[in-house]
Amino acid sequence: xxxxxxxxxxxxxxxxxxxxxxxxxxxxxxxxxxxxxxxxxxxxxxxxxxxxxxxxxxxxxxxxxxxxxxxxxxxxxxxxxxxxxxxxxxxxxxxxxxxxxxxxxxxxxxxxxxxxxxxxxx
Amino acid sequence: xxxxxxxxxxxxxxxxxxxxxxxxxxxxxxxxxxxxxxxxxxxxxxxxxxxxxxxxxxxxxxxxxxxxxxxxxxxxxxxxxxxxxxxxxxxxxxxxxxxxxxxxxxxxx
Numbered sequence: 001x002x003x004x005x006x007x008x009x010x011x012x013x014x015x016x017x018x019x020x021x022x023x024x025x026x027x028x029x030x031x032x033x034x035x036x037x038x039x040x041x042x043x044x045x046x047x048x049x050x051x052x053x054x055x056x057x058x059x060x061x062x063x064x065x066x067x068x069x070x071x072x073x074x075x076x077x078x079x080x081x082x083x084x085x086x087x088x089x090x091x092x093x094x095x096x097x098x099x100x101x102x103x104x105x106x107x108x109x110x111x112x113x114x115x116x117x118x119x120x121x122x
Numbered sequence: 123x124x125x126x127x128x129x130x131x132x133x134x135x136x137x138x139x140x141x142x143x144x145x146x147x148x149x150x151x152x153x154x155x156x157x158x159x160x161x162x163x164x165x166x167x168x169x170x171x172x173x174x175x176x177x178x179x180x181x182x183x184x185x186x187x188x189x190x191x192x193x194x195x196x197x198x199x200x201x202x203x204x205x206x207x208x209x210x211x212x213x214x215x216x217x218x219x220x221x222x223x224x225x226x227x228x229x230x231x
Contacts, residue, residue, distance in 0.1 A: 035220070044208060044222060044223070044224045045157070045159075045165065045210070045222045045225070047220035047221065047222060050218070059217075059218040059219065095164055095165075100167075100170065106170075107210070107212045107219075107220035108155045108167070108170045108171075108210075109155070109157070109165070109167060109210075110167050110170075110176060111167075112164040112165055112166070113164065114163075114164050
């Protein structure tokens with residue numbers, strides 16, 4: 001069965017950096033686009049970033065563009081999110097999610113990890 | 123970028139039918155997808171495309187769309203359906219973005 005397991009969350013000071021990882025199993029990771037979606041405490045879902053199956057295209061929400069970088073290592077079945085210049089408003093649970101489409105993208109999230117909490121605070 | 127608007131809260135009597143709506147310009151171009159999220163859990167996809175249910179989702183969940191409005195209907199709501207529901211779609215501005223609605227808290231009475 002599909003499994004997505006995030007790691008790397010924690011407490012970081014404003015202006016700091018953090019790298020999240022998402023280990024994938026149960027499907028052909030190299031065939032699917034992947035996303036990061038976040039949820040601030042008590043708030044709704046916010047899409048953060050997408051990377052195409054082969055890493056050739058990456059898209060970002062305006063709120064993180066220029067500060068966050070999505071990447072993947074298909075040899076390790078792992079998705080990453082490098083987060084720099086962190087702000088208090090980046091505090092959230094970060095989920096990795098698999099795109100429904102095989103080889104393309106639909107921006108439909110058919111499997112989600114359990115999330116990892118990032119807290120930006122001094 | 124586009125926005126999707128949902129009612130913050132909806133309630134339904136046990137066994138009755140409830141419709142949760144989502145409005146936005148992007149829905150004129152793209153179907154909405156719907157996600158169920160229970161407290162402390164990750165979201166789960168319940169409806170996508172014209173009216174498709176992933177494996178394991180009960181058939182009491184259905185989706186529809188008209189103009190700029192998408193709807194999630196639960197026919198015969200169960201206690202376990204009490205949750206937050208989010209719609210999402212692709213952004214229609216051509217910027218390769220995804221957008222979510224603000225979410226609807228469903229209470230089953």
